Amino acid sequence: MTGRLEQAPSEVAEPGGQFTAIRFENVVKRYTDFEALRGVNLEVSRGQLVTLLGPSGCGKTTLLRTVNRLIEPSQGTVYLNGQDVEKLDQVGLRRGIGYVIQSIGLFPHMTVLENTLVVPRLLGWDRAKRGARAREMLALVGLEPATYASRYPRELSGGQAQRVGLARALCADPPVLLMDEPFGAVDPPTRERLQDEFLRLQGELKKTVLFVTHDLEEAVKISDRICLMNIGQVEQYDTPAELLGRPKTEFVRSFLGPSRTLLRLSRVPLDGLVEPLGVRVPPFSVAQTAMARDAFSSLLAHGGRVVGVRDERGKVVGMVRLESLLQAASEDE
Amino acid sequence: MAPTLNPPPRQGEGHRFRWRLQPIALLAAGLGLVALLLPWLEVKSSRIAGGTFQGVWGWGSVWPLGLALLWLLVAITKGRLQGLLLGFSVLAWGLLAGQEAAHFLQGQSESARASLAVGFWLSLLAFYVGFFAAYRQGGLVSLVSLPVALAVLIVLGAFNQLGPIMELASWRDQFVAELWRHLALALTAVILSVVVGLPLGVLATRGAAFAWILPVTGFLQTIPSLALFGLLLPVLATLSQGVRLEVALAVLGVGLLATRLLWAAQGGLALLVALSLGLLALILGGVWLYGLLGPDGLHIALNAPLSESGVRGIGAAPALLALTLYALLPVVLNVYTGLRGVPEAAKDAGRGMGMSPRQLFWRVEFPLALPLILEGLRGAASLTIGITTVAALIGAGGLGFFVLRGVESGANDMVLLGAIPVIGLALVVDTGLRLAGLGLRRRLGIV
Numbered sequence: 053m054t055g056r057l058e059q060a061p062s063e064v065a066e067p068g069g070q071f072t073a074i075r076f077e078n079v080v081k082r083y084t085d086f087e088a089l090r091g092v093n094l095e096v097s098r099g100q101l102v103t104l105l106g107p108s109g110c111g112k113t114t115l116l117r118t119v120n121r122l123i124e125p126s127q128g129t130v131y132l133n134g135q136d137v138e139k140l141d142q143v144g145l146r147r148g149i150g151y152v153i154q155s156i157g158l159f160p161h162m163t164v165l166e167n168t169l170v171v172p173r174l175l176g177w178d179r180a181k182r183g184a185r186a187r188e189m190l191a192l193v194g195l196e197p198a199t200y201a202s203r204y205p206r207e208l209s210g211g212q213a214q215r216v217g218l219a220r221a222l223c224a225d226p227p228v229l230l231m232d233e234p235f236g237a238v239d240p241p242t243r244e245r246l247q248d249e250f251l252r253l254q255g256e257l258k259k260t261v262l263f264v265t266h267d268l269e270e271a272v273k274i275s276d277r278i279c280l281m282n283i284g285q286v287e288q289y290d291t292p293a294e295l296l297g298r299p300k301t302e303f304v305r306s307f308l309g310p311s312r313t314l315l316r317l318s319r320v321p322l323d324g325l326v327e328p329l330g331v332r333v334p335p336f337s338v339a340q341t342a343m344a345r346d347a348f349s350s351l352l353a354h355g356g357r358v359v360g361v362r363d364e365r366g367k368v369v370g371m372v373r374l375e376s377l378l379q380a381a382s383e384d385e
Numbered sequence: 386m387a388p389t390l391n392p393p394p395r396q397g398e399g400h401r402f403r404w405r406l407q408p409i410a411l412l413a414a415g416l417g418l419v420a421l422l423l424p425w426l427e428v429k430s431s432r433i434a435g436g437t438f439q440g441v442w443g444w445g446s447v448w449p450l451g452l453a454l455l456w457l458l459v460a461i462t463k464g465r466l467q468g469l470l471l472g473f474s475v476l477a478w479g480l481l482a483g484q485e486a487a488h489f490l491q492g493q494s495e496s497a498r499a500s501l502a503v504g505f506w507l508s509l510l511a512f513y514v515g516f517f518a519a520y521r522q523g524g525l526v527s528l529v530s531l532p533v534a535l536a537v538l539i540v541l542g543a544f545n546q547l548g549p550i551m552e553l554a555s556w557r558d559q560f561v562a563e564l565w566r567h568l569a570l571a572l573t574a575v576i577l578s579v580v581v582g583l584p585l586g587v588l589a590t591r592g593a594a595f596a597w598i599l600p601v602t603g604f605l606q607t608i609p610s611l612a613l614f615g616l617l618l619p620v621l622a623t624l625s626q627g628v629r630l631e632v633a634l635a636v637l638g639v640g641l642l643a644t645r646l647l648w649a650a651q652g653g654l655a656l657l658v659a660l661s662l663g664l665l666a667l668i669l670g671g672v673w674l675y676g677l678l679g680p681d682g683l684h685i686a687l688n689a690p691l692s693e694s695g696v697r698g699i700g701a702a703p704a705l706l707a708l709t710l711y712a713l714l715p716v717v718l719n720v721y722t723g724l725r726g727v728p729e730a731a732k733d734a735g736r737g738m739g740m741s742p743r744q745l746f747w748r749v750e751f752p753l754a755l756p757l758i759l760e761g762l763r764g765a766a767s768l769t770i771g772i773t774t775v776a777a778l779i780g781a782g783g784l785g786f787f788v789l790r791g792v793e794s795g796a797n798d799m800v801l802l803g804a805i806p807v808i809g810l811a812l813v814v815d816t817g818l819r820l821a822g823l824g825l826r827r828r829l830g831i832v
Contacts, residue, residue: 120737147739157734161752161829171738220738230737 072134073098073228073260074119079128081114081284088114089125090284096277098227101254101261103271106281107307112264115281116230119262120146132228147174150221150259154233156213158205164190164216165201171224182223189219194249211242218250222257229261235270247274268308272296272315280304292319313381320344320380326361326370334360337368344380347372407463413515414460416507417474421449421456423504425482428489431496432548432796438502439489441481448481459515465526468519471512472530476537478508483543490546500548500798548798549805556787556802562680564806567783569679570701571773574708575766577671581663582713582765583758586720587746594652602717605710610775613707618779621668622698625691633691637666664706671705672696704773704781711772712765719761723754756826763818770811774803 074096081089089111096102104112117123118130121142130137137145158167165186172182187197193215205213214234221229235243235250251274254261265271271278272292279289287307288300296316299305308315322342337360338347347359351374360368421441429436441449455474459467486499512531519527544550553560582602589598640662647655672695676683679701686693696702727750735749777785787803790796 122733122737143739143741145739146737149737149739151734151737153730153734153737155728155730157728157730157732157737159731159735159749159753160728170735170740174739174744 071097073100073132074262075131075134076115076118077129077131079115079118079125079130081111081118081123082126087284089118091128092281092284092286094279094286094289096260096262098260099258100276101259101263101274102277102279103263103265103275104279104281105265105268105271106287108266109283110281111284112266112281113232114284116232116262116264119228119230120149120151147171147224148226148228150224150226150229152217152221152229152231152234154236156205156217156237158208158213158216158220160205162204163201164195164203164205164208165197167205167216168220168223170220171226175224177224186219186223189223190216192222192253193219195219209242210238211246214238214246218253222259227260229259229263231261231263233264233266236265236267243270250274269315269318272318280307282307292316314345314348317345317348317377317381318343322347322361322372325372325376325380327373327376329360329368329371333368334358334371336360337362340364340369344372344377348377348381351377406461407518409514409518409521410463410467411460413511413518414456416511416514417456417459418453420504420507420511421453423507424502425504425508426485426489427500427502428493429498429500430494432498432552432798433794436498436500439485441485441504448477448484452477452481456511464519464522468516468527468530471515471519471527472534474515475512475531475534478512479534479538479543480541483538483541483546486546498548498551498798499546501801549801552787552796552798552802556799560787560802563782563784563786563803565680566781567770567773567776567785567807568810569675570704570708570776570781570783571766571769572678573671573675574705574712574769574773575762576674577667577705577709578712578716578765578769579762580670581667581709582716582761583720585713586717586758587724589717589721590724598717599721602714606714608710610707610711610772611778613710614703614779617703617706618698621696621702625696625698625702628691629689630685630687630691630694633665633669637662637669667709668696668702668706669694671709672702675701675705699780701776701781703779704776708769708773708776712769715761715764715768716758717761719757719764720754723757723761724750726757727753752829755829756822759818759822759825763815763822766818767811767815770814771807774807 072095074094076092076094079089079092080087092111092115094115104115106112114123118125119132119137121137124138132140132145132149159170162170165183168186168189169177169182172185177185187201190197190200195212195215200208200212200216205216208216214237217234221231235246238246247270254274263271263274275292277289278292278295280287280295282303288295288304290298293316295304296308296312296319299308299312320343322338322340322344325344325347326340334356336350336354336356338350340361340363347361350359351357357374358371361370361372362368424438424440426439427436428439452474455470455477459470459474462470482501482505490497490499516527516531538544545554585598585602588595640658644655644659644662647658673683673685676695681701684693684695731749731753732745735745740748773783774785774788776783777789784803784807788800789803791799791801791803
């Protein structure tokens with residue numbers, strides 16, 4: 053059976069093609085005592101969300117920071133929309149790229165609104181335009197401007213601060229976003245909510261996103277493609293399904309660990325597995341929009357072999373069998 | 386009517402009279418009461434003669450009893466009421482001292498003096514402690530009641546019979562001039578130290594090439610002022626006699642250009658040249674700024690030796706140079722610490738969003754360091770007001786004049802005429818800048 057696993061968008065990146073937003077060509081970064089990047093080649097298609105995944109010290113943050121030239125490579129070239137970034141004006145380049153970091157880096161002496169409109173101000177937008185835009189962005193990330201605009205960062209929770217960080221990065225409408233563990237510093241429930249909302253936003257905005265994380269689950273959940281890195285090199289660059297299904301090297305296999313099968317299910321939508329209801333309606337159910345992993349968890353929790361599927365009004369409209377879930381998990385292995 | 390089980394918490398706890406003892410207020414009251422047992426005045430036949438000590442109880446009055454009662458009340462109250470009571474005890478203290486002085490000076494000769502003795506000073510210490518205690522919970526009332534009480538005392542002329550005030554009466558014109566000089570010297574030095582210290586502090590954060598800045602400014606503070614004056618005297622004297630103003634200005638201009646050119650080829654040499662030029666500019670700028678601010682007027686004489694323009698081996702030039710160098714450390718240190726304390730994440734975010742180094746500095750680093758920089762300014766200002774007293778040593782005047790003259794002639798009242806205003810000024814400036822710093826922190830959103 054094919055078509056169950058979510059496929060990467062058909063827009064395939066050709067070397068230097070017009071769909072390529074970011075291209076790394078043999079990028080090397082040497083420090084006096086070690087090599088952070090050992091020749092990275094990578095292409096990121098326009099409108100895709102690519103995560104740079106890997107253990108600490110694998111070079112993922114270094115690679116990310118070569119794009120806006122916070123780090124200059126010792127060798128190799130980084131292309132943004134076909135242009136060598138080294139030949140672009142550093143300040144102009146950075147103003148055209150959204151940047152979100154783990155510690156958020158909100159300016160403590162500026163209000164939420166002032167923080168949000170930093171880049172438009174640098175770009176010289178007029179006052180009315182940038183104010184309106186910043187309010188719009190705050191609303192977009194789920195912060196009511198009337199309530200939050202005049203607050204200071206210290207008056208925000210971790211999740212709220214992270215939202216401001218995102219609104220700030222989006223404010224000047226850059227086509228490319230660089231995000232360095234943006235949800236790393238918040239508690240797990242908040243992180244999941246932020247991920248969900250970010251995915252929803254990304255669905256609308258279709259930015260090219262380079263996203264650094266060390267959290268495998270996060271990468272699997274949000275990525276179009278995952279670039280798994282180790283000691284300054286790319287180990288595997290694939291869709292989450294491919295990566296989980298066909299680990300290319302021993303390192304990838306061990307990094308994914310024993311739970312990779314379960315993780316695969318988190319990217320499998322239920323629609324392909326749903327069967328019509330039989331005579332008996334299963335006693336428990338999951339939402340239609342849930343992933344196969346939720347259905348599997350529900351089965352494990354309740355100890356049944358069949359789980360119901362309910363539509364948005366809560367009515368059970370179908371069911372998923374344990375066998376189909378097991379098959380989906382083991383597919384292509 | 387059913388009784389309420391939980392009465393709502395009352396507003397304004399501070400207003401209520403409370404029978405609860407606090408250690409600090411108790412200490413203040415204890416000191417105040419002990420002071421009442423000690424002599425307050427030393428009555429002398431002339432300002433330099435020895436005298437007899439006088440307590441407050443001997444000449445019969447209800448004032449000491451009243452003050453004792455006030456101290457007892459201060460011990461058992463708190464907050465605003467305590468602040469108010471302290472204000473009244475200040476009043477009682479001043480009136481008591483004044484009346485006592487009037488009593489003992491009655492019928493004595495013109496030259497007789499009532500100098501202040503240990504009980505008077507101990508009372509002052511008690512007020513200091515008491516206001517500290519009241520301010521901690523009472524807030525502003527204690528900040529207001531003290532100046533109001535002092536103002537009332539001054540208007541009533543309560544202090545007029547006391548030694549230092551009698552000195553003031555005979556030195557009035559000179560006092561005004563020296564006070565003005567003192568303030569102008571201190572203000573000039575603080576302005577110069579900020580002008581010089583701000584860039585130095587910024588440079589100190591910029592890499593190993595400027596690592597010498599902090600140790601050097603620290604070292605400057607350890608040089609005794611007399612030694613510094615001694616070192617400066619021959620240099621400044623030669624400079625002022627031998628160099629014409631336009632020559633000095635030309636040297637500055639050419640030197641600046643030369644430093645620029647030298648910088649690429651010979652960094653160390655360029656630095657040395659820049660420092661010497663900086664000192665020359667500091668001297669000229671200081672003397673002129675002081676001329677503008679001070680009572681002695683601004684002199685700029687072209688086509689004449691520098692001494693005609695106010696740069697001499699003694700006087701304002703060496704005093705200002707020394708004061709500026711002393712005030713440099715708190716400024717440089719706080720600029721450095723403030724900039725170092727700016728969160729790395731904020732700087733990274735600023736850079737990543739496309740701020741140029743200049744924009745990053747003015748929009749992120751400087752505002753975030755500003756509260757600490759202001760702390761440095763506060764330190765520099767109160768320090769400078771205090772040490773400007775040494776300016777009198779090199780003939781630049783200021784309130785140190787009275788201290789020196791008083792010490793020389795053995796007239797303690799005259800020493801106090803110089804010392805008390807210095808302490809008062811330092812306290813006022815310190816408090817003012819502290820409040821300004823608080824306000825700034827609130828405005829910047831950093832509390």
